[in-house]
Amino acid sequence: SSGINAEYGVTERAREIARERPLCVPSLPPMLAPTPRSPGLSSLRPFTGKIRVVSRSSVTYHSEGSEEESQLDLCALEQLVEIGQTRFIVEVMQKLADKPPDTLVSLMKALDAGIEANGLGVVKDNSNWLARPRCLEIAGAINRYRHLRLKE
Numbered sequence: 729s730s731g732i733n734a735e736y737g738v739t740e741r742a743r744e745i746a747r748e749r750p751l752c753v754p755s756l757p758p759m760l761a762p763t764p765r766s767p768g769l770s771s772l773r774p775f776t777g778k779i780r781v782v783s784r785s786s787v788t789y790h791s792e793g794s795e796e797e798s799q800l801d802l803c804a805l806e807q808l809v810e811i812g813q814t815r816f817i818v819e820v821m822q823k824l825a826d827k828p829p830d831t832l833v834s835l836m837k838a839l840d841a842g843i844e845a846n847g848l849g850v851v852k853d854n855s856n857w858l859a860r861p862r863c864l865e866i867a868g869a870i871n872r873y874r875h876l877r878l879k880e
Contacts, residue, residue, distance in 0.1 A: 764831035764832070764833060764834075765831060765832045765833075765871075765878055766829055766830065766831050766832070766878060766879040767824075767829075767832055767835075767870060767876055767877070767878060767879070768829070768876070768877035768878065768879050769824055769825050769826075769827055769828075769829055770825055771875055771876050771877040772821045772822070772824055772825040772870070772873070772875075772876065773821075773822060773825035775789040775790065775791045775792075775796075775798065776791060776792040777789070777790040777791045777792035778790045778792075779818055779822075781811060781814050781815050781818055783811060783814070784802070784808050784809065784810060784811045784813070784814050785801065785802045785803040785805070785808065785814070786799065786800070786801060786802065786803075786814075787799070787800040787802070787814065787817075787818055788800075798874060798875065800869065800872065800873055800874075801872065802814060802817075802865075802868075802869055802872065804868075804872070805865050805868050805869065805872075807861070807862060807864070807865055808861060808865055810859045812857055812858050812859030813858075813859045813860070813861035813865065814861075815857055815858050815859075816848065816851065816858040816859060816860060816861055816866075817861060817865065817866050817869045819851045819852045819858065820839065820851055820866055821869070821870065821873070823851055823852075824870075829879060832867055832870065832871075836863040836866065836867055837863075839851075839863060839866070840863050843860065848860060
């Protein structure tokens with residue numbers, strides 16, 4: 729072949745170096761499956777006051793009879809494109825607070841199956857102002873919720 733490699737023998741020299749230094753692949757312990765996350769569902773509803781969806785990426789929780797409030801910041805969930813999706817996520821979180829404890833994956837699968845079978849009304853009867861986000865965004869919102877407590 730022609731070109732710089734043939735002219736200076738760089739390719740052949742690289743092969744010599746590779747033969748001199750045997751490939752050493754460290755042995756690693758087997759990867760374990762992550763422990764399933766089981767949210768303490770009552771922690772999804774720590775405030776008894778008003779919940780306000782401020783924008784597509786922001787929810788404010790107000791505690792009744794107190795000045796205490798908490799923010800749920802969803803700006804990192806870039807696939808949320810409509811405020812109706814955020815409203816839907818808030819409704820799901822409120823609905824999940826009444827469910828028996830389970831893993832987050834199981835809860836999302838059950839929610840997805842319910843929506844496929846019955847539409848958005850599975851979460852709230854008057855679903856006119858809701859839009860469906862992916863379960864990934866719902867789980868992402870739950871994971872970003874500061875008051876979430878996980879069960880051991």
